[in-house]
Amino acid sequence: MKQPAFVASLVRLAGATLLSLCACASTSAAEPGKDHPLVGRYEGSVLDGYKASAYDEVGLIKEPFQNWGGGKPDLLKVEGKVTLYLYKLPKERSLLEVQRNYEASLKAKGFEIVFSCGTANASCYKPRPGSGDSTTPYDFALAFDDPEWPRLGSRGDYARNYFAVSGRYLLARKSGPAGTVYASIALAEHNADVGNHAFVRVVESKAMEENKIVFLDATAMQKSLAETGRVNLYGILFDLDKDVIRPESQPTLDEMTKLMRNNPPLKLSVVGHTDAQGEAKHNDDLSKRRALAVIAVLVKAGVDPRRFTTRGAGASEPVAPNDSEAGRAKNRRVELIRL
Numbered sequence: 001m002k003q004p005a006f007v008a009s010l011v012r013l014a015g016a017t018l019l020s021l022c023a024c025a026s027t028s029a030a031e032p033g034k035d036h037p038l039v040g041r042y043e044g045s046v047l048d049g050y051k052a053s054a055y056d057e058v059g060l061i062k063e064p065f066q067n068w069g070g071g072k073p074d075l076l077k078v079e080g081k082v083t084l085y086l087y088k089l090p091k092e093r094s095l096l097e098v099q100r101n102y103e104a105s106l107k108a109k110g111f112e113i114v115f116s117c118g119t120a121n122a123s124c125y126k127p128r129p130g131s132g133d134s135t136t137p138y139d140f141a142l143a144f145d146d147p148e149w150p151r152l153g154s155r156g157d158y159a160r161n162y163f164a165v166s167g168r169y170l171l172a173r174k175s176g177p178a179g180t181v182y183a184s185i186a187l188a189e190h191n192a193d194v195g196n197h198a199f200v201r202v203v204e205s206k207a208m209e210e211n212k213i214v215f216l217d218a219t220a221m222q223k224s225l226a227e228t229g230r231v232n233l234y235g236i237l238f239d240l241d242k243d244v245i246r247p248e249s250q251p252t253l254d255e256m257t258k259l260m261r262n263n264p265p266l267k268l269s270v271v272g273h274t275d276a277q278g279e280a281k282h283n284d285d286l287s288k289r290r291a292l293a294v295i296a297v298l299v300k301a302g303v304d305p306r307r308f309t310t311r312g313a314g315a316s317e318p319v320a321p322n323d324s325e326a327g328r329a330k331n332r333r334v335e336l337i338r339l
Contacts, residue, residue, distance in 0.1 A: 036202045038109055038174065039183050041087055042098050045198065049086030049152025056082045056325045057240075057277075058203050059146035060171055060184045062115050067125045067139040075146055076114075076171075077240065078182055080205035086153045089196040095168040095187040098198065102185055103170055111172040111183065120166045137163040137189070144169060144186050147277065149199060162188035162197050180205040215251065218258040221336065225266075230337045232319070234329075236294060241278075243289035245297065253294070256336075257301045267339040269309045270295055275328035276315040288312025294334055309339065
């Protein structure tokens with residue numbers, strides 16, 4: 001349905017003033033109470049919640065998805081600085097108007113729109129064969145982005161419970177010399193008492209600060225095994241969500257080989273550990289496969305396979321809280337236990 005007057009207003013909006021969106025922060029590092037300078041807020045919105053993480057992994061909805069039978073979207077996985085903003089939107093403003101303003105403002109700032117949809121017209125979902133299109137906003141709220149939004153704001157409620165009437169979503173991307181910035185904006189419509197809200201997640205993709213984990217050589221491994229019967233290794237890295245060992249793991253693997261060669265009677269249980277992201281069954285299997293991959297490298301280097309047992313602990317034996325990337329990094333490890 002054409003709306004010539006509304007389209008004309010969007011053209012004016014994309015000009016220099018962009019009156020409906022304001023950026024209340026002047027630096028790239030958004031602080032509590034300030035908006036992200038590249039995204040801003042819809043005019044008249046009230047910031048009701050904020051959270052920032054220096055480095056984390058996020059999955060962003062990038063296309064329509066199957067929402068029947070437990071279907072989940074194929075998410076775009078990105079890493080970097082993550083900031084969350086929960087805004088209460090002004091009354092008498094439709095989600096469509098807010099979405100179109102965000103789209104026009106982001107485009108004017110050099111973003112490209114990767115995906116944009118609404119639940120009311122079923123554009124967030126893939127068509128359901130043999131039946132009518134789904135317009136259920138709660139289905140979208142259960143799936144939108146990963147990890148799930150924390151309980152931010154004055155209501156202290158899950159984000160999914162804001163999507164009672166309808167929802168809208170857009171994902172935008174801006175690439176430049178300093179990296180890529182993603183803006184994921186989910187808009188939730190509720191009843192008049194709760195009001196409408198905007199969930200803004202900004203991911204500033206950047207290189208992770210490395211060399212934060214202490215490297216252990218064979219002597220340090222042997223010392224810990226002698227004193228405590230176990231040792232946690234953080235120098236063995238894997239491809240994301242796979243059991244493929246990354247090349248930078250070789251120094252730690254070489255020290256493990258040296259440990260086994262210098263201590264012929266030593267037998268070990270090699271235990272894989274993950275963080276708590278993802279389903280428990282998947283993590284259990286992944287951690288076991290990773291432990292087996294480590295043993296395979298040692299066996300290839302000439303260590304007798306009968307000197308090893310293995311198991312996958314998944315996320316069941318954390319050594320740190322899983323509510324931050326620093327904690328999750330400590331939980332992702334390979335553990336050696338003396339038998």
